[in-house]
Amino acid sequence: MERDVIIEVKDLVKKFDHFVANDHLSFKVYGGEIFGFLGANGAGKTTAIRILCGLSKPTSGFIRVAGYDAYSQTEQIKKSIGYMSQKFSLYEDLTVYENIRFYGGIYGLRTEYIRSKSEELLHRLGMTEIRNKLIKDIPTGWRQKLAFSIAVFHNPRIVFLDEPTGGVDPVTRRQFWKLIYETAHSGITVFVTTHYMDEAEYCDKVCIMSEGKIVAMDSPDKLKEGFGVTNMDEVFFKVARNVTY
Amino acid sequence: MKRFWGFVIKEFYHILRDSKTMLVLFGMPVMQMFIFGFAISTDLKDVKIAILDPSSDEITRAVESRILSSGYFMLESRLNAESEIEPAFRTGKIKEVVVFEPGFASRLQREGTATVHLIADASDANQANLIASYTTAIINDYVSKASQTSVPMRINVESRMLYNPELKSVFMFVPGTMAMILILICALMTSISIVREKELGTMEVLLVSPLKPIQIIIGKVTPYVVLALIDAAIIIVMSYYVFRLPMQGSLFLLMLETGIYIILSLVLGIFISTNTENQQTAIFISMFAFMLPTILLSGFIFPIANMPKILQWLCAIMPPKYFIIIIKNIMLKGSGIMYVWKETLILISMIVLFIILSIRKFKIRLE
Numbered sequence: 001m002e003r004d005v006i007i008e009v010k011d012l013v014k015k016f017d018h019f020v021a022n023d024h025l026s027f028k029v030y031g032g033e034i035f036g037f038l039g040a041n042g043a044g045k046t047t048a049i050r051i052l053c054g055l056s057k058p059t060s061g062f063i064r065v066a067g068y069d070a071y072s073q074t075e076q077i078k079k080s081i082g083y084m085s086q087k088f089s090l091y092e093d094l095t096v097y098e099n100i101r102f103y104g105g106i107y108g109l110r111t112e113y114i115r116s117k118s119e120e121l122l123h124r125l126g127m128t129e130i131r132n133k134l135i136k137d138i139p140t141g142w143r144q145k146l147a148f149s150i151a152v153f154h155n156p157r158i159v160f161l162d163e164p165t166g167g168v169d170p171v172t173r174r175q176f177w178k179l180i181y182e183t184a185h186s187g188i189t190v191f192v193t194t195h196y197m198d199e200a201e202y203c204d205k206v207c208i209m210s211e212g213k214i215v216a217m218d219s220p221d222k223l224k225e226g227f228g229v230t231n232m233d234e235v236f237f238k239v240a241r242n243v244t245y
Numbered sequence: 246m247k248r249f250w251g252f253v254i255k256e257f258y259h260i261l262r263d264s265k266t267m268l269v270l271f272g273m274p275v276m277q278m279f280i281f282g283f284a285i286s287t288d289l290k291d292v293k294i295a296i297l298d299p300s301s302d303e304i305t306r307a308v309e310s311r312i313l314s315s316g317y318f319m320l321e322s323r324l325n326a327e328s329e330i331e332p333a334f335r336t337g338k339i340k341e342v343v344v345f346e347p348g349f350a351s352r353l354q355r356e357g358t359a360t361v362h363l364i365a366d367a368s369d370a371n372q373a374n375l376i377a378s379y380t381t382a383i384i385n386d387y388v389s390k391a392s393q394t395s396v397p398m399r400i401n402v403e404s405r406m407l408y409n410p411e412l413k414s415v416f417m418f419v420p421g422t423m424a425m426i427l428i429l430i431c432a433l434m435t436s437i438s439i440v441r442e443k444e445l446g447t448m449e450v451l452l453v454s455p456l457k458p459i460q461i462i463i464g465k466v467t468p469y470v471v472l473a474l475i476d477a478a479i480i481i482v483m484s485y486y487v488f489r490l491p492m493q494g495s496l497f498l499l500m501l502e503t504g505i506y507i508i509l510s511l512v513l514g515i516f517i518s519t520n521t522e523n524q525q526t527a528i529f530i531s532m533f534a535f536m537l538p539t540i541l542l543s544g545f546i547f548p549i550a551n552m553p554k555i556l557q558w559l560c561a562i563m564p565p566k567y568f569i570i571i572i573k574n575i576m577l578k579g580s581g582i583m584y585v586w587k588e589t590l591i592l593i594s595m596i597v598l599f600i601i602l603s604i605r606k607f608k609i610r611l612e
Contacts, residue, residue, distance in 0.1 A: 053453045054453065055449060055452055055453060075455065078453060078454060078455045079455050081453065083449070083450055083453040083454075084450075085446045085449050085450065086446070087445060087446030087447075088446070089445065089446045089447045089449065089450040090447075091255070091259070091445075091447060092445075093258065093259055093262045093263065094255065094258055094259075098255070098258065101251070102251055102252075102255045103450075103454075105247065105248055105251030105252075106248050106251060106252065106451070106454045106455070106456050107248075107454060107455060108247070108248055108455065151450075160453075
């Protein structure tokens with residue numbers, strides 16, 4: 001399988017006044033990969049993801065996303081990515097279908113295309129019956145799946161998921177990861193931040209952050225092997241201890 | 246463009262589906278108009294007046310009895326000379342003096358026209374205006390009925406306001422209500438709706454999308470421009486048909502100025518939303534920064550000229566003040582753009598200022 005670099009970051013630094021949120025981050029993400037960004041709250045995950053999405057400007061460093069420069073080509077980057085935040089970001093007073101149509105519309109998709117593709121999507125999610133229900137009337141698990149499907153509705157090259165499973169029960173989380181796998185199989189790169197270590201096991205590659213720095217980066221298996229432990233929880237624990245002590 | 250319209254349609258859904266928003270948008274203007282409108286127009290009853298009638302003939306007596314039997318007026322005293330008018334007002338008992346010219350009936354028969362002077366105590370400007378217009382209406386009514394049975398006649402009614410000749414607060418409630426409602430809807434509603442997207446996290450998703458920030462902002466405010474213009478139209482129609490407010494000037498100019506004021510209010514709403522993170526704060530700031538000053542410091546209720554200097558300076562930075570001056574001039578005096586260009590220019594410069602401030606704030610947030 002040919003693997004092309006889709007996100008390339010070298011020495012990314014982001015400072016807020018004197019506080020260094022991202023301290024010389026460097027990593028590469030390959031096409032079709034599920035890339036997990038791990039760390040405790042305040043480790044700098046969200047700052048980094050915001051920079052990659054063009055929501056925030058880096059202080060310095062070399063960053064290319066989907067082949068575009070993060071300083072000068074943010075417009076092109078925005079067209080090539082999808083984004084889902086921890087709040088699911090659907091409009092509660094719009095119906096399921098209206099949400100799909102709205103987000104499809106702001107990505108400039110054609111009305112005909114939106115119509116046929118949303119039929120297919122609703123069918124796949126088993127939501128055809130509730131297409132005209134308001135979001136506030138459907139359960140959280142469904143909202144989350146819908147939010148994710150909308151984030152990849154315009155076929156982006158990369159989808160960024162910022163703690164997508166916060167506040168969701170374990171069963172729904174499993175189903176959600178199934179959806180992520182399907183998406184990665186269809187060739188969309190998935191960049192996901194989380195602080196659930198069991199989710200890290202699902203990733204092709206994980207990058208553990210602490211206090212603004214990358215402290216470990218490899219596939220889950222290699223990390224476990226390297227630290228001589230059996231699960232990611234322990235890996236994280238060891239990594240965290242190394243940094244602190 | 247298609248992206249943009251999709252956005253506008255979404256905004257309309259938000260507004261139309263929220264019954265509270267709809268109530269504020271359309272219930273409030275109508276309610277405010279009635280409150281302010283009737284608060285100043287209901288209490289005309291048994292107003293004490295004096296009459297100066299040197300000719301005391303058949304016609305003047307007929308007119309007098311019309312006035313006194315209307316239920317609105319009560320005779321307090323009869324005066325004998327013009328020099329008694331001023332002292333009569335000084336006693337504070339009477340609100341109006343009706344003055345017939347000497348030889349009233351004979352003049353009316355000879356020349357077909359005679360004059361009645363109405364002198365009102367305009368220290369309470371609203372009431373004075375009301376009293377004068379009621380008296381005028383009664384006299385006109387008499388004339389039209391008398392003309393049907395006998396020879397056509399004309400009585401000129403000339404009213405004069407004592408103590409406050411410019412009637413500074415008369416009919417202020419329409420311009421004032423309009424200024425308040427529009428700034429409230431535009432500034433409050435847009436700031437809430439933008440801040441709500443921030444709270445929900447949808448703003449981030451919009452910012453990540455290929456939509457440009459300017460498209461998001463314009464998409465957000467477009468529905469409110471439309472709704473605010475509808476509100477302005479409701480207020481104007483109501484003031485014309487329900488409260489008989491004159492519409493002297495150009496309707497086009499009025500709507501144009503209203504449009505400028507609406508845009509300013511929206512820009513203020515955007516400015517608030519760039520500075521706040523939650524809806525409560527946005528509501529709080531809008532209320533304190535706009536609602537209260539519009540009521541208290543715009544000349545809406547309290548005449549600015551009577552305020553202490555320091556408050557007058559504060560008034561000078563209140564957008565509603567200028568808008569009220571503009572609509573008063575257009576609606577009541579029929580002035581053209583020549584007379585309101587200065588105020589218009591002030592409003593436009595405020596728009597520019599706040600756009601610049603908002604953009605700067607927005608950029609800082611991105612970095």
